[in-house]
Amino acid sequence: MNPSEKRQFGMPFKGVIPQEPPLELFVWDADSISTAGKPDVEKLVPAPAVPKPEFGSYPQAPEYTLNAELDRSYRRGWRYAAPFWTFNREQERERMLEIRMPPNVAPTRLNMHTRSFVCDPIPGMVQLPLGIPLVHQVNGDPKRAVTVVCAHTLTTLAQYKEGPQIAALVPRLMELTWGREPSGDNPGLPAIFEHIGMKTNLRSKVVNLSKFKNDGSYNLASTHGEGEGHGHFAPAVQTNTPEAAVAIKEVLQILHRLYRLVMPLCISRFEWDMMEFNGYENNVVAFGGIEPGPTSCQGNASSAANVFDLDLPADGAPSPIHVLPSDGDPLPIQVDLDLPADGDNSPTQVDDSEQVNESEEVDLKKLLRAILESAGLDTALGPQGSPHADLKDDPLWFTLFVLAFCLPPGSDLGAFLWMRGGIYLRETNEYLFLCSFKAQDIHSGSAPTYIKRLLDAMISLDQAKMLFERFGTQVRFGYVLYPSLSATTHNVPILYSPSSSQPELKKPDKYARVPANLWGLLPAAKQGASIPLQPLNAKVILKDDTDIYKIAAKMLCSLWDEHLILKQMFHVDAYLNPNERKVKSRSELFAVRDRCIARGAILQCLADVLGDGLFASTSMKTFLIRPSRLFKDNKTRDSHMARAIERDEAATLQALDTYLATAVVEDPELLTICAELAELTHKGLLSLKLGHSLSDKEFEDPHGSAAASEHSFTKLAATSKGATNRRCLKPLVNSQPTLATLLPKKPSFGIAAIIIREALADRRKKAPTVETTIFRRLLTGHHPTTGDRTLRDRDQMDPICADSSWELDRAARRQSTLPASTQSLTSFFSLT
Known part of the structure; x- marks a missing residue:
């Protein structure tokens, strides 16, 4: 070899013949092989095909044959293989370009004894056995095997030594995925x-979020930016709230760990080692950990489903979770379908002639066909819910799909199909799948099918609550852990930190003034208006960038205070303190700011301890006028208290927190009284929304027949044409209404602030904004959605100013029984 052709480091330019490594090196240790043993089925034979459709083609699977002897290249030891002939590649390409969803993807019958849906085999395809890889051998050569797909559940994963580690990760992942209901001290x-602030990606732009709240596809780890050259690869920008950032970080860490544990159990040792080599050699940066792994994570949330409302017989069969109860005696089975077309979820009654007898199975094929076309995953996920290929994935790596369901036993979880291999996954009575496959192959899923009555029954079961700590609208969620070709090959710029080169900034002509609408300030009265900045103190020394940022932040906050906050709070303060000076001098504005800081802090303390009962009191004006009078010593002036809160909020408010805690301990009945006052508020607000005064029975059962009407508080409509997509409350199951559920997406103190502001705006004859119309109507006794005047009892229709003599007498009786130490606090929260 010519020395001039050598390189100092690495491989020579030429003259080296690559040698194929012997496959005998790529086997797993004998003690790591699955304990499940040899499968019983020798061949996977595709179901009989159906005639080709008029347009397109259906998937067609080959026969998959089990290996004759134990194969330690796979941790399972056994795999089903079929040849893939390269001379058919062009024909296969044309067939994939016109592929269509095959028949029998949806269930066709319901077994009344087991209360589970029954599905016919999908024509031309093979059903994937759990835990066993399916392999394609290129041109029939066993040494050129490529894993097509392998799917696991927690049951099949328990056959490996990694099983306990995987099972330990799943409960926390499910909690972060589906959420957790608040209870006690648990928020x-x-x-x-x-x-709040979660954003779907471009693939979900066709999803109608007004009908499918929170449905869609979310980039959780990274994204491929486009628009200049080949684009760039960068971290995904989701909501920046601390709670969301912590949750997403923990989810990504768990998913990275699952990828490292599960993937070797799905693919061959050669494929795993090649991915490891590629990851380390090319410095592929994965999410959630420093070891090689997936570079991107996509979360797909879906509420799309085919929902049946069936009257089931009482003698149901046990399920893996529980015997789902059925009230009453056995009745003739009447089939009602929730048709999702046009967003209408009200059940459509089947004609009396359609009623069926109590036979073992009910044929649903004709009934299902009417809703399957409008209940697919594409309605919730866009293109991600229909047959597609992820062409930007690295074909040398594998995708791990973590698919979770929140459905009752017996439900059809929907089939997941891999078109080129003619393979589909369909199981019942599971809630988690972990599937490995190459996402460049065309794949798709279908919407689940379930019985509404069984889902409602499952929510109340203790066994179900061990799996799901919260139930919502979404029933299917999938994490797609995939390798982006941009990240694994470094063929585009990868952004790890902000760019060092920034575009040239346009310098303002005048440094002493800023635009009147800058940084969220109120709209300017006239175009081109500007606001003068406060002069910089001559003693301020700007040594470096840190000093400049500090002074800039201080000046910006000053702008917010003066032009956005204080001018609005001045109207509140003027109402609460009518005898104060009317001159809006700078000193008076600062006094208003101090009083507002003190009021806000005290209101928050009271709300934290006493709950929504706080908002039923009309006596709060006593301390709202001069909040600092609740304290002694050096906090007797509002300005002193505001400065103390800004310096150390916890220490300043400790006396009030201690007093409230002591009062509750000395007389626990105080919380009962506050709860009664809160009920008055809730009852009034709920009456407004339902359009009639609620009886005690209706209020105590918000999911009963009265409150479950189309005006139920769980389906609060928007108050204007422009607010339709902004306010949609998810129903909470078996829970009394609270301010948080009655008025969604507003914290309790935020609601109080809006109510005060709107009350004052009404007195000033100022029209409400679009976003606050509902709160104005709540205060003035109008129906919140129609705006019609509701001539009802004042107690029910104006809870903030309730004056029922019965409620007054009840509060007085409660107060007379309290010890002296809590008398003042109780009288403070009475209704007078």
Whole structure:
């Protein structure tokens, strides 16, 4: 070899013949092989095919044959293989370009004894056995085997030594995925797709979020930016709230660990080692950990489903979770379908002639066909819910699909199909699948099918609550852990940190003034208006960038205070303090700011301890006028208290927190009284929404026949044409209404602030904004959605100013029985 052709480091330019490594090196240790043993079925034979459709073609599977002897190249030891002939590649390509969803993807019958849906085999395809890889051998050569797909559940994963580690990760992942209801000191946790500010990706732009709240596809780890050259690969920008950031970080860490544990159990040792080599050699940066793994994560949330409302006989069969109860005596089975077309979920009654007898199975094929076309995953996920290939994935790597369901036993979870191999996955009575496959092959899923009555029954079961700590609208969620070709090959710029080169900034002509609508300030009264900045103190020394940022932040906050916050709070303060000076001098504005800081802090303390009962009191004006009078010593002036809160909020408010805690301990009945006051508020607000005064029975059972009407508080409509897509409350199961559920997406103190603001705006004869119309109507006794005047009892229709003599007498009787130490606090929260 010519020395001039050598390189100092690495491989020579030429003259080296690559040698194929012997496959005997790529086997797993004998003690790591699955304990499941040899499968009983020798061949997977595709179901009989059906005639080719008029347009397109259906998937067609070959026969998959089990290996004759134990094969330690796979951890399972056994795999089903079929040849893939390269001379048919062009024909296969044309067939994939016109592929269509085959028949029998949806269930066709319902077994009344087991209460489970029954599905006919999908024509021309083979059903994937759990835990066993399916392999394609290129031109029939066993040494050139490529894993097509392998799917696991927690049951099949328990056959490996990694099983306990995997099982330990799943409960926390399910909690972060589906959320957790608040209880006691536990603040609860929203589902991963419900965090405030979560944004779906471009593939979900066709999803109608007004009909499918929170449905869609979310980039959780990274994204491929486009628009300049080949684009760039960068971290995904989701909501930046601390709660969401912590939840997403933990989810990604769990998923990275699952990928490292599960993937070797799905593919061959050669494929795993090649991915490891590629990851380390090319410095592929994975999410959730420093070891090689997937570079991107996509979360697909879906509420799309085919829902049946069936009267089931009482003698149901046991399920893996529980015997689902059925009330009453056995009745003739009447089939009602929830047709999702046009967003209408009200059940459509089947004609009396359609009633069936109590036979073993009910044929649903004709009934299902009417809704399957409008209940597919594409309605919730867009293109991700229909047959597609992910062409931007690295074909040398594998995707791991973590698919979770929140459905009752017996439900059809929907089939997941791999078109080129003619393979489909369909199981019942599972809630988690982990599937490995190459996502460049065309694949698709179908919407699940379930019985509404069984889902409602499952929600109340303790066994179900061990799996799902919260139930919502979404019933299917999938994490797609995939290798982006951009990240694994470095063929585009990869952004790890902000760019060092910034575009040239346009310098303002005047440094002493800023636009009147800058940084969220109120709209300017006239175009081109500007606001003067406060002069910079001559003693301020700007040594470096840190000093400049500090002074800029201080000046920006000053702008917000003066032009956005204080001018609005001045109207509140003027109402609460009518005898104060009317001159809006700078000193008076600062005094208003101090009083508002003190009011806000005290209101938050009271709300934290006493709950929604706080908002039923009309005596709060006593301390709202001069909040600092609740304290002694050096906090007797509002300005002193505001400065103390800004310096150390916890220490300043400790006296009030201690007093409230002591009062509750000395007389626990105080919380009962506050709860009664809260009920008055809730009852009034709920009456407004339902359009009639609620009886005690209706209020105590918000999911009963009265409150479950189309005006139910769980389906609060928007108050204007433009707000339709912004306010849609998810129903909470078996829970009394609270301010949080009655007025969604507003914290309790935020609701109080809006109510105060709107009350004052009404007195000033100022029209409400579009976003606050509902709160104005709640205060003035109008129906919140129609705006009609509701001539009802004042107690029911104006809870903030309730003056029922019965409620007054009840509060007085409660107060007379309290010890002296809590008398003042109780009288403070009475209704007078």
